[in-house]
Structures are given as structure tokens and as C-alpha cells.
Amino acid sequence: MIALTQQWVTTRMRLTLRNPRALVFTFAFPLILIVLFSALNGNAEVDAYGEKIRFAQFYTPAIAIFSLVAACYTSLILGISTARDQGLFKRVRATPLPMGIYLGSWVTGAMLTGIGAVVLLFVVSVPAFGVDIYARTLPAALLTLVLGAACLSSLGVAVSSLVKNAEQAMPVAQLTFLPISFISGIWFPLDGAPDWLVKVSHFFPLSHIVNAFGSCFVPGTSGSQLHGSDLLAIAIWTAVGLFVAVRRFRFEP
Amino acid sequence: MLSAMTFEISQGAAAPRTPCLGDDAVRVRGLRKAYGEHVALDGVDLTVARGEVLALLGPNGAGKTTLVEILEGHRRADAGAVSVLGFDPARRERGFRERIGVVLQETGLDQEIRVREALELYGAAYPQRRDVDEVLGLVGLEERGEAKARELSGGQRRRLDLALGIIGDPELVFLDEPTTGFDPAARRQSWELIDGLRELGKTILLTTHYMDEAQHLADRVVVLARGTVIANDTPDKLGREATVVSFRVVPGITLPAGARVERGIATFTSSAPTRDLAPLLGWAAAHDVELEGLSVGRPTLEDVYLELTA
Numbered sequence: 001m002i003a004l005t006q007q008w009v010t011t012r013m014r015l016t017l018r019n020p021r022a023l024v025f026t027f028a029f030p031l032i033l034i035v036l037f038s039a040l041n042g043n044a045e046v047d048a049y050g051e052k053i054r055f056a057q058f059y060t061p062a063i064a065i066f067s068l069v070a071a072c073y074t075s076l077i078l079g080i081s082t083a084r085d086q087g088l089f090k091r092v093r094a095t096p097l098p099m100g101i102y103l104g105s106w107v108t109g110a111m112l113t114g115i116g117a118v119v120l121l122f123v124v125s126v127p128a129f130g131v132d133i134y135a136r137t138l139p140a141a142l143l144t145l146v147l148g149a150a151c152l153s154s155l156g157v158a159v160s161s162l163v164k165n166a167e168q169a170m171p172v173a174q175l176t177f178l179p180i181s182f183i184s185g186i187w188f189p190l191d192g193a194p195d196w197l198v199k200v201s202h203f204f205p206l207s208h209i210v211n212a213f214g215s216c217f218v219p220g221t222s223g224s225q226l227h228g229s230d231l232l233a234i235a236i237w238t239a240v241g242l243f244v245a246v247r248r249f250r251f252e253p
Numbered sequence: 254m255l256s257a258m259t260f261e262i263s264q265g266a267a268a269p270r271t272p273c274l275g276d277d278a279v280r281v282r283g284l285r286k287a288y289g290e291h292v293a294l295d296g297v298d299l300t301v302a303r304g305e306v307l308a309l310l311g312p313n314g315a316g317k318t319t320l321v322e323i324l325e326g327h328r329r330a331d332a333g334a335v336s337v338l339g340f341d342p343a344r345r346e347r348g349f350r351e352r353i354g355v356v357l358q359e360t361g362l363d364q365e366i367r368v369r370e371a372l373e374l375y376g377a378a379y380p381q382r383r384d385v386d387e388v389l390g391l392v393g394l395e396e397r398g399e400a401k402a403r404e405l406s407g408g409q410r411r412r413l414d415l416a417l418g419i420i421g422d423p424e425l426v427f428l429d430e431p432t433t434g435f436d437p438a439a440r441r442q443s444w445e446l447i448d449g450l451r452e453l454g455k456t457i458l459l460t461t462h463y464m465d466e467a468q469h470l471a472d473r474v475v476v477l478a479r480g481t482v483i484a485n486d487t488p489d490k491l492g493r494e495a496t497v498v499s500f501r502v503v504p505g506i507t508l509p510a511g512a513r514v515e516r517g518i519a520t521f522t523s524s525a526p527t528r529d530l531a532p533l534l535g536w537a538a539a540h541d542v543e544l545e546g547l548s549v550g551r552p553t554l555e556d557v558y559l560e561l562t563a
Contacts, residue, residue, distance in 0.1 A: 015363050015366060018365040096351040
């Protein structure tokens with residue numbers, strides 16, 4: 001059973017990595033963003049998380065979450081709805097492979113790809129743009145990354161259960177992600193945004209993921225930066241996604 | 254629910270892998286399935302013996318797909334008894350899925366997956382899988398093991414589908430229109446392949462639109478129309494006690510009742526050809542007319558099918 005799961009997860013990841021679209025959005029595009037933004041803004045400072053932070057120090061974790069969304073949310077919605085349209089789920093359903101392992105391989109593959117993309121961003125940003133990582137906040141950052149990946153994947157599976165077909169998947173994924181990304185502190189910090197906007201943004205999971213992760217990279221803070229309320233919000237959205245996915249998942253178009 | 258209640262032969266998931274109850278691979282009695290107002294299957298009885306190759310024929314909308322999908326466990330019946338290899342397919346037990354192989358039309362596969370990789374991956378869940386190289390050889394894809402699914406031609410894709418259907422060494426193989434869209438050479442190849450499966454002792458249930466395919470492959474033909482079985486016999490015997498007579502129509506001749514004329518050729522089916530031909534031949538002799546293209550023969554399976562489903 002474990003060997004079977006492992007085989008499906010590794011193959012799933014291999015297939016994802018062979019897919020140029022996923023590679024571009026998850027790995028290349030965020031890297032280009034970081035390089036361009038850092039080149040444009042140099043050592044400018046940004047008001048974020050109540051502090052003045054160097055540009056790359058703010059943007060690297062923010063764009064990292066963008067990467068995580070691309071891998072866990074967008075790619076999963078498109079991947080699952082395409083697989084369903086093409087009859088892959090129907091094929092698998094007629095084999096002895098437990099559906100849990102099959103769906104699990106999609107989700108685990110997406111989470112590992114997303115986390116890998118985030119790690120890659122830091123591997124580039126730390127030496128290239130002098131981004132600092134703190135051992136003190138690293139456990140909170142990693143925990144946020146894993147919970148965030150789980151949350152985005154669960155919502156990805158939920159949305160893929162709701163969309164009609166693969167054609168609908170891309171616009172739905174983008175239209176649910178992009179507007180929310182603008183009010184979640186990915187493109188610019190929420191510091192100084194009007195109160196009502198902050199309240200709206202706090203309703204969605206993305207701002208909590210960005211905040212819990214980004215806080216770990218704010219210089220001069222103390223403590224572990226474990227944000228309980230953000231993690232709770234992330235957990236609630238994960239549960240909501242799972243609930244919808246379990247109720248609405250379908251194997252055929 | 255209903256199908257579970259009327260399920261005749263019960264066998265637990267942990268039951269040993271032994272042939273169960275008689276020699277029937279498939280046993281269906283009084284199967285009914287409706288989609289809202291539309292009745293797709295209206296009391297279907299069907300038996301497929303172990304090792305038998307059965308062709309399921311019928312026009313589009315006859316209920317073929319619904320019937321096969323119920324047998325595969327994709328749909329639930331509204332009423333009736335269904336037993337496939339001793340299992341109730343609607344319960345979709347793992348032991349059941351381990352013993353069937355399903356080759357659907359147009360089932361997707363990751364475009365980026367390699368042929369060998371796909372067979373290893375999909376084979377992994379079966380307890381008694383066949384050797385990957387052996388299966389590749391069986392379907393004639395031994396040269397394409399490293400090719401990606403998207404690089405395969407249409408015919409190669411279907412052969413990969415077939416390979417995936419038999420990788421788990423199933424006892425019963427469902428083939429849904431296995432050669433639709435093939436060129437004649439590829440079709441011949443597939444037939445040889447399916448004959449090979451028969452020799453391995455597999456039970457095969459295939460649906461097809463091609464009469465020559467049924468004629469060539471099947472031990473028995475079942476014709477489904479409007480949700481019921483309207484014929485069930487060997488391809489050779491099916492409706493063949495009749496004789497088909499055809500000839501070029503000449504002016505003034507009186508055709509027997511039920512004769513069709515198409516592009517100047519009259520055709521009729523008769524169970525007493527001597528009696529029915531006598532007046533025609535008498536008339537022709539009396540008027541010194543030659544009946545061009547006169548032929549008296551057994552109907553093709555296609556004739557029978559068209560007659561049955563008309």
C-alpha cells in the first residue's frame with residue numbers, strides 16, 4: 001500500500017515536471033518576477049508587517065506564496081478537470097487502485113511541487129538578493145508552507161469539483177485567485193490599506209497564508225512568529241475545501 | 254440499493270480466488286435502468302460463459318453502453334439481478350476490480366506518460382499482473398516502450414489502452430468498440446490480438462458496430478434494441494435459416510410482398526425460397542427475360558442485424 005502510494009506520487013510529480021505549462025507558472029514565472037522586481041527596485045524599502053523592510057526581503061516570501069498558489073491551486077484545478085474530461089478518473093475507477101491513493105497522488109504531488117518551487121526561490125534569492133532567513137522563525141515558516149499548501153490543494157480539489165469542464169477551469173482559477181491576490185499582500189503590502197479592505201482580505205485564506213509566512217522573514221522581530229489565528233483560518237478553509245470536495249467530487253464530466 | 258437487494262450470489266471481499274458458482278462469468282436477469290423518463294434497459298437477461306467471446310450489438314441508443322457500464326460497476330441498475338464473476342459490480346469491491354479489465358473508447362491518459370511507465374503504474378495495483386514486456390509484445394508495442402502517450406498514433410494509443418486493460422491479467426475483459434476508426438490493416442491486427450486473448454482463456458465482452466468483427470471474433474452475438482435483447486445466437490445461426498434473394502428489377506415483373514428495391518436491385522428475405530422463386534422464374538421464362546444478377550444466398554450478419562433492428 002505504501003509502495004503503491006509512493007509510486008503514484010512520484011510518477012504524478014514526474015508528469016507535472018514534464019508539463020511545460022506547470023513548469024512555467026510554478027517555477028519560471030515567479031523567478032522572473034523576483035529577478036525583475038528586485039532589479040527595478042534595488043534596495044528600496046517597503047512598509048510591510050508594521051516595519052520598513054528591504055524590497056527583496058518582502059517580495060521573496062510573497063512571490064513564494066504566488067508560486068505555491070500556482071502549484072497547489074491553479075495547476076490542480078486545471079489538472080484534475082482535464083483528467084476528468086479525458087476520462088482518466090473513469091479509467092482509474094475501473095482498476096483496483098483505491099481512489100484515495102489516486103486523488104492523494106494529485107494532492108501530494110501538487111504540494112511537494114509547490115514547496116519545492118518555494119525552496120528554489122529562496123535558493124536563488126538568498127545569495128542573489130541578500131534575503132535573510134532566521135533559524136528562530138524557520139519552523140513557523142515551514143509549518144505555514146505545509147498547511148498553506150494543504151489548504152490551497154484542498155480548495156483546488158473543491159473548485160475542480162465545481163467547474164463544469166477543463167475549459168472553464170483556467171478562467172475560474174484565475175478569476176478566483178488574481179483579485180484576491182491583490183488584496184492579500186502578494187503584490188503590495190496591506191499596510192496602509194483601508195480598514196474595510198483589510199477586513200475583506202481577512203475573510204479569504206490567502207492573506208493569512210501570506211501573513212503567516214511573510215512575518216517569518218521580517219528582520220528585527222523576536223519570538224517564533226507562529227501566528228495561531230492565521231493558521232486557524234487556514235485550517236478552517238482547508239476543512240471547507242475538503243467538505244465541498246467530498247460532497248461534490250465527480251469522476252465523469 | 255435495489256440491485257444489492259436482488260443480488261443473487263453473495264461473496265465477501267475476502268473470498269478466495271476461485272471460480273464461483275457455475276461457469277458463468279456474467280449473469281444478468283431482469284435488468285432495468287431508466288434515466289428519468291427514458292428507459293435505457295427494460296428487462297435484460299444476459300449470460301456470458303467463462304472463456305466465451307460475446308459480441309454485443311445494437312444501434313446507438315439501444316442501451317449497450319448502459320448495460321456494459323452497469324457490468325463494469327460504473328452505474329447502478331434500478332432493478333434486476335447482476336452477477337459478474339460472482340460479484341455484484343455495483344459494490345465496486347476491490348477484489349472485483351482486480352479481476353476485470355476495462356478498455357473503454359476514448360479514455361484519457363496523461364499526455365506526458367511513457368508507455369512502459371503507464372503499464373508499470375497502472376499494473377501496480379493488481380495482485381496478479383502480467384509482465385510488462387510480455388504485454389508490450391502482445392499488443393505489438395515493444396518498440397514504443399519509451400514513447401510518450403502523446404507521441405503515439407491513434408492505433409497505437411488504442412493498443413496501449415488494450416495493454417492497460419490486460420496488464421492485471423483479468424479474467425473478464427470489456428472491450429468497447431475496439432476497432433472503431435481503424436484502417437483495415439490495423440483492424441486485422443487487433444482481431445489477432447483479441448484472438449490471442451481468447452487463447453489465454455479470457456472471457457471477453459465486446460461491443461461493436463461492425464458485423465464482420467462480430468462474425469470474426471464472437472462465439473455468440475447478442476443484439477440489443479430499445480433496451481431489450483432481441484436476438485441471442487452464434488453468428489452463424491443468427492437468423493440464418495432465412496434466405497436472401499436479389500436480382501435486377503425488370504419492367505412488368507410482380508415482386509413478392511416485403512421486397513425492397515434499391516438502385517434497381519430487388520431484395521427479399523424468404524423462409525421458403527423455392528416457393529417464392531417459382532412464380533418469378535416462371536414469369537421470366539414465359540417472357541424470355543433474363544433476371545440479371547440473380548443471387549440466392551444466406552443473409553449476411555449485417556442483413557440480419559438490419560432486419561432485426563429496423
